[in-house]
Amino acid sequence: MTDSTTAQTSLHVIVVGAGAAGISAARSLQDTGCRVTILEARDRIGGRVQTAYDLAPHPVELGAEYIHGANVVTWDMVRQFNLTTVSDVTKDDFHIYFGDRIHSGDDKSRIPSFHLVDTYEDIAIDWVEQGRPDASVHDVVTKWAELNNADLSPDLQRLVNSRVSAREGGDWARLGVHGMYEQNDNPGGNFRIKEGYTALLEQAVAGLNVTLNTPVQSILWSQDRVQIHSTTGQTFAADRVLVTLPLGVLQAQDVRFTPSLPPGKQAAINGLGAGHVDKIAMRFRERFWPQDMAGILTTLQSQIWWRPGWRRDDEAPLLMAIIGGDAALHFESLGADAVPEALDHLSAMFGENARKHFEAGRFISWGTDRWSKTGYSYGLVKGAGLRDQLAQPVDDILFFAGEATHVTHSGTVHGAIESGARAAHEILKPEKLKADI
Numbered sequence: 001m002t003d004s005t006t007a008q009t010s011l012h013v014i015v016v017g018a019g020a021a022g023i024s025a026a027r028s029l030q031d032t033g034c035r036v037t038i039l040e041a042r043d044r045i046g047g048r049v050q051t052a053y054d055l056a057p058h059p060v061e062l063g064a065e066y067i068h069g070a071n072v073v074t075w076d077m078v079r080q081f082n083l084t085t086v087s088d089v090t091k092d093d094f095h096i097y098f099g100d101r102i103h104s105g106d107d108k109s110r111i112p113s114f115h116l117v118d119t120y121e122d123i124a125i126d127w128v129e130q131g132r133p134d135a136s137v138h139d140v141v142t143k144w145a146e147l148n149n150a151d152l153s154p155d156l157q158r159l160v161n162s163r164v165s166a167r168e169g170g171d172w173a174r175l176g177v178h179g180m181y182e183q184n185d186n187p188g189g190n191f192r193i194k195e196g197y198t199a200l201l202e203q204a205v206a207g208l209n210v211t212l213n214t215p216v217q218s219i220l221w222s223q224d225r226v227q228i229h230s231t232t233g234q235t236f237a238a239d240r241v242l243v244t245l246p247l248g249v250l251q252a253q254d255v256r257f258t259p260s261l262p263p264g265k266q267a268a269i270n271g272l273g274a275g276h277v278d279k280i281a282m283r284f285r286e287r288f289w290p291q292d293m294a295g296i297l298t299t300l301q302s303q304i305w306w307r308p309g310w311r312r313d314d315e316a317p318l319l320m321a322i323i324g325g326d327a328a329l330h331f332e333s334l335g336a337d338a339v340p341e342a343l344d345h346l347s348a349m350f351g352e353n354a355r356k357h358f359e360a361g362r363f364i365s366w367g368t369d370r371w372s373k374t375g376y377s378y379g380l381v382k383g384a385g386l387r388d389q390l391a392q393p394v395d396d397i398l399f400f401a402g403e404a405t406h407v408t409h410s411g412t413v414h415g416a417i418e419s420g421a422r423a424a425h426e427i428l429k430p431e432k433l434k435a436d437i
């Protein structure tokens with residue numbers, strides 16, 4: 001008979017990726033006595049969590065921005081690390097750029113069929129609950145508009161799609177309603193971490209063994225051992241490996257598995273959407289947008305703008321665009337012209353030459369970033385059920401975590417954290433059983 005600690009400390013686990021999922025898993029595994037090594041390609045931890053501390057007097061989020069919801073797992077860490085938060089906008093603080101002019105507050109209700117911006121999700125839920133086959137959000141909303149004589153003008157379509165693609169990751173023409181139905185809401189509002197999201201992960205990673213600048217190139221696995229080769233020429237051996245690679249990186253097959261992943265796993269990788277979601281941060285000498293505007297949803301390809309310093313005493317005159325779906329692909333194709341085009345959008349919206357006030361701009365292209373190749377994952381039409389398939393371990397040797405593996409909270413930091421904890425549990429389960437014999 002062995003006690004559980006002996007059984008667990010004997011395991012050496014390699015975690016690939018030091019994002020929220022990898023850090024959460026490594027923490028759980030190490031706290032239970034496993035030997036854990038995290039291999040990370042970048043020269044920093046955090047992955048798609050990246051706070052800039054050099055753009056403004058306050059932190060600015062280049063990747064994940066909010067804690068979505070008042071009760072998600074991230075709050076445990078916020079409290080544990082004594083971090084502080086700022087609650088974000090209510091709907092009324094958001095303006096709308098539609099029909100070449102800015103609408104605010106009650107004025108929004110004058111936009112024909114504006115309610116679709118908020119109700120597309122309910123329409124999709126109804127569709128699924130009526131037992132209808134999977135279809136794109138675009139097709140379902142269009143059908144609903146036809147049946148209800150709603151005015152779905154091209155401008156309104158652009159507005160709804162701006163909301164859908166920045167929020168869900170995929171363009172509404174590809175986003176499947178069945179996949180969207182799997183996702184749960186996060187009630188209670190959105191919150192920024194005052195010290196920056198990176199501060200949260202920096203504290204969570206303290207005491208863990210992370211090897212930065214070490215891109216994994218190949219994973220050789222058998223039923224009882226794993227060998228990992230990095231592009232830096234190093235070889236690492238372990239009893240188990242936890243893969244937290246972003247979906248875009250898995251789809252690109254940047255890491256070679258030998259033997260290949262089973263067909264069901266590969267089908268899950270290929271069958272989900274690796275959405276492109278990018279950001280453009282702009283700093284100005286002074287504010288030239290309405291004082292009461294927390295953000296603005298637009299019909300333009302820059303989709304949504306908000307104020308990263310909203311409700312902070314030390315707010316700098318900064319605007320951040322968040323752009324998803326085909327609009328993100330458009331900005332990625334512009335390269336160095338992305339920031340100038342975004343400036344033109346601001347000039348058009350606010351009727352003021354934005355260049356006159358401009359100080360610095362940064363395009364953060366997560367969709368083309370070498371180590372993410374996606375902003376976040378989304379469910380394509382007929383993509384429902386694949387997240388669970390992506391999450392399944394292979395031969396109790398290869399384990400999988402990361403936002404794309406979370407069935408109900410994909411595309412979020414809390415989903416990534418929970419997926420890491422789930423995978424750690426799966427890794428330990430057989431050991432626990434052995435120890436109990």
Ligand SMILES: Cc1cc2nc3c(=O)[nH]c(=O)nc-3n(C[C@H](O)[C@H](O)[C@H](O)COP(=O)(O)OP(=O)(O)OC[C@H]3O[C@@H](n4cnc5c(N)ncnc54)[C@H](O)[C@@H]3O)c2cc1C
Binds near residue numbers: 066
């Ligand atoms: C623009 C944007 C805005 C967002 N806004 C929010 C938000 O407001 N709220 C929210 O909750 N979520 C938001 N998200 C989503 C959130 O950032 C992600 O869901 C979450 O951070 C994913 O964590 P992860 O650990 O699954 O993946 P990642 O953070 O991507 O971690 C994977 C790690 O693997 C590493 N890696 C890649 N290839 C290799 C390799 N070959 N070898 C070794 N390591 C490798 C990567 O460098 C990375 O560090 C946003 C994302 C984006 C892009």
